[in-house]
Amino acid sequence: MPRPQAASSGALRQGRTSSAASVPAVRRTRLPGGLRVVTEHIPSVHSASVGVWVNVGSRDEGRSVAGAAHFLEHLLFKATPTRTAVQIAQAVDAVGGELNAFTSREHTCYYAHVLDSDLELAVDLVADVVLNGRCEPDDVEVERDVVLEEIAMRDDDPEDTLGDVFLSAMFGDHPVGRPVVGSVASIAGMTRSQLHSFHVRRYTPDRMVVAVAGNIEHDEVVRLVRRHFGRHLVRGRSPVAPRKGAGRVAGRPTLELVKRDAEQTHLSLGVRTPGRHWEHRWALSVLNTALGGGLSSRLFQQIRETRGLAYSVYSTVDTFADTGALSIYAGCQPERFDEVVRVTTDILADVARDGITADECRIAKGSLRGGLVLGLEDSGSRMNRIGRSELNFGEHRTIADTLSKIDEVTIDEVNAVARQLLTRPFGAAVLGSVRSKRSLPKPLQQIAG
Template sequence: MRETNLDNGVLILSEKIPGVRSAAIGIWIRQGAAHETNADTGASHLLEHMVFKGTRTRSALEIADSLETLGGSLDAYTSREHTSYQARVLDEHIPVALDVLSDLVLSPSLRDSDLSLEREVVLEEIAQVEDTPDDLVFEIHSERLWNGHPYGRSILGTKLSVEGMKGERLRELHSESYVGENLVIAAAGNVEHEEFVDCVASYMDTVVPGVRSEQVAEPSNALAGLELVDRKTAQTHIVFGAEAPPHSSEDRYALILISSVLGGGMSSRLFQKVREDLGLCYSVFTFQSFYRSAGMVGVYIATRPATATRASEAVRGELERIAEQGLSDVDLDRIKQQVKGQVMLSLESTGARLHRLASFALHDEPFQGLDDVLSGIDAVTCEDTLRVAAQYYDPGRHLELRLGPS
């Protein structure tokens, strides 16, 4: 991994991957849903949409054509803590990809006439979530778990906030947040660092340094208990979730191993118990998210309304079991092998390497090579799993939310 800082605060990262003829390139802005206010929730996501409506030199169609005609791809997303724009191209087209990405990030038109149309697109996106209960249950659970904290804000925003969003607010957000101190630009693949830095600098040297977005405050009042949300659905969608430590915590490795044992595949405890032994569901899995100031671990399961209580009790039983016992030597050795294999296989993708490369910078942590990550996994002990499971997987600490018919 190579790293260069421009004088205006722009951070440039690259990782050369031998044997590939392509590159994944991304620009990250330290601005996401958690940096917004309740009044302008959804602004970061709507701004991400708006930059694709055209720039000073490209129309929306020209943006779409710019890389697709070369066999490449262009995409973007907004998260709780950042916004990202990425491209994947052949190595010979890295300069073209950087030109397009820089144009999007630095010179969007942000016209009011485009906002009127794109607002409708986002409202359709919100409506789609409303019609997709296995997405909606996570939205509602996150809002209620975090209990007023910014991590509970919807990334898409609300119907009311999006309908009321003004073009002037998006232009202000762009000028305040899309600045040097907030930019991380990375590439992974067949890329030469010095050439990449020169190319990035040719676009980014004139960017104002600006002020870096403040770190989100630590949560202090996450909720636990049981909440029922009445909705006419064929299944009851259930999410268990609890606050967990941030990305920087050394307990992250133990939590990942525990999550994998519980619900990380067909051989996991929840899959075998709730689906194979009891036949109470088709889909059940664990999940975890690690942010800069906190994290979240949990379980999702969908079952018919008549069996919701039995399914919930089965999940609680497995959570109690692991909270009381942790992992045995045999279970720990097996899951370490599984997770290490998954990590190594995932890193064969330039896209995965790109996201991993940027992740350390976005969380203000030193880069860890593959050997460092594998060593961190190997260092987890049975005592660690017992301590961490008791703290974060005790069902009494979780908020269980059920979305379905009363």
Template sequence: MYQKVTLDNGINILTEELPHVRSVAIGFFVDVGSRDETEEISGVSHFIEHLMFKGTDKRSAKDIAETLDAVGGQLNAFTTKEFTCYYARVLDEHFDLAVDVLSDMFFNSKFDQQDIERERNVILEEIKMYEDAPDELVHDIFARSMWNGHALGRPIIGTAGVIANITREQIIDYYHKYYDPSKLIVAVAGNIEHNRVVNKLQPVLERKKSNHSNRKLVLPTPHRDVVCRSKDTEQVHLCIGTPGLKLNDDNYYVLQVINTILGGGLSSRFFQEIREQRGLVYTVFSYHTSYHDAGLFCIYAGLSKENIDEVLELVLKQIWDIQNNGCSKEELQRAKDQLKGNL
């Protein structure tokens, strides 16, 4: 059972004690992601995530990398469309060290111009790598066509044109605007008591002043479209889908079950019908992605060009069947058990 403390500046501290392990995981979750960006600075959330590892007044980039490595710990981060996370995992005896490193990165990063230029090149190479992976790129193309003109439809990593021209001033302005204490949740789980966590974190976090800013959500408008991008590849990468459900929708878990039945694993209808019985694809699956106010439901297949029409027909047939005939009791129970087992 987790425990929660909210500091005067709005920072939430969540803990869950797990006495049967010897490690501790610490995550700094900030309520900002690529949906908070304008098109002119698309990718800045991800850019800042990279820059957080490049040095503070107390630690160089090498120091940050070596400090937790030296005690067998892990340090990493990731950016999503609605939040960014910086996290560490260490043995319980090194909890204080992990907090010191994470809090120093989070509040004291320098954003030095030389580091920005180096990391700009790293991200441009990352974009090139992504462009060379059509099985990943197609999902961004799908989201962009569904929510064209909205931040949720843009790639988290940004575009080469924007990343090449973004300035230090834009980066720092965005950081100060959105990395507000009221947007921060610190979550800790492992072999550590709640009071020890609070006693360590509270003096570090409570001195940070907050503007208590709230995110202003702009609901995306879905578009119907057919988008093709030509690349010299052996396979066609296909996405077909619809708007989905927001995170707190009453039917969220219903859709999760439907998704599992249709394309959520080796026993799913798509996999069994399209790959196992007919051999038309190597990969086929479906997924549902939810945000605060919107969602996407997508079906993906990697296949040869000559099989597109037949695969599309089989996909639509299965969707029609579950709409009109539902599913068997066995399918329903298997999907429920699969979802519970994946928690």
């Protein structure tokens, strides 16, 4: 539920330090009902980020309720038994905080970012919304219109539209191939009863993780969680194990074409990868960075810097429990599209055959190390890291351990991953004023079959 972030206000309390140097920064407690509490103490900040992570996303929906997880995420902020939507907004605005949520294909997160002195309020608000959101019929109709507007906004953004179409081309009927927001038809037809049932059945403590990072103490967080989760902490359940997925994706990737009058033609091209539990995932990250993850990457240098064919070109990796995708995006003027496709596919063929160079590997590893550390300089990013780690892996690797994993990647491993993945069948999505699949460049016609 998007909300503007307010300016900070109020007094800061003095930073606290751990009572013993031996106390780990990340701590974990399991409460009755299978609820897990994970915290990271960061004494150098004056903030706290609180997230309730639910192991439910769009891949858990049936087709008749496509978009339910995202719809529900909006709806729960509208009212609880003790607060109206206005009161929820006023409570967080009064302390200069942020209250928000997001839904992905495999989980949903409700979070608050506040001053450390307002930790209890943050736990109270997030727990109240997640556990007690009422799904009132009138609110369902209001948020239905909001979600439909969000779908329309997605459709107006070529990159957002292409992202959903590309995953559909890559994964077909597999649940991760469906848009998180659902469709106009599924949202228009969804009932209050369906949303309420989704909430009651899916939002159980054994599927939840409370992640808190900042200038906080673990024992205090556990005490607050016990208080505000109260009657939901019923014994007899164990935490749901990290998601493993449904196995291999059936069929081959395809080509999807979205015809639209536009100033640019947009391309996403990629291959399937193993999921996030793959032993070579760090080498895949290095390969992705060398291909299109930075200013010195091959795609950026060849397509933008050397030839000036496109303003935006990059590669990315999407990983899920059981599968993933390595993809390249480029947007260019229609008359340059054929050359962009040719240069892109030539680069991928070169890397599949000859691999990347030692310098490219060194630069990519340095980029990953720096990006990891710089990206974890605030409590919100730390909260995201420990929440995802608990849900996805059931364990927590230190930053030093992660940096070590990157350092251990060898050029031979990266190039073996390149040979394995970049010789797989490609999938693609194209958006723009293209007449038909037969008018596309030959490499894309080969995907279409």
